[in-house]
Amino acid sequence: MIYLYIIKCKDGSFYTGITSDLERRIKEHNSRMKSCLQKSKVPVELVYFEKYSTRIEAARREKEIKGWSRIKKRKLINSLH
Numbered sequence: 473m474i475y476l477y478i479i480k481c482k483d484g485s486f487y488t489g490i491t492s493d494l495e496r497r498i499k500e501h502n503s504r505m506k507s508c509l510q511k512s513k514v515p516v517e518l519v520y521f522e523k524y525s526t527r528i529e530a531a532r533r534e535k536e537i538k539g540w541s542r543i544k545k546r547k548l549i550n551s552l553h
Contacts, residue, residue: 474530478520478537478549481513486545488537490530494521520549 475494479487479501491497501516524530537545 474524474527476522476524476530476533476537477518478545479516480519481516483513485513486519486542487513487516488534488545490527490534494518520552 474490474492476488476490477494477497479489479498481487487501489497498516498518502514504511504514522530522533524533537548540548
């Protein structure tokens, strides 16, 4: 199982990524281990995820979402509530 995820950073920005272990990846972001996030962006909060059976599918969706505006990402996140 591969996850596409969106996290909300401390500064209010969104980061979109993919991983096979969602819990571990969020911990990595918050500890800044194996994470490209700057110190000013942590801690982070998981706000959205989708499951995919292949990395190719997840990467395709990641690329799509990364091209979206902040408003469109927020609508996707809010669609869960």
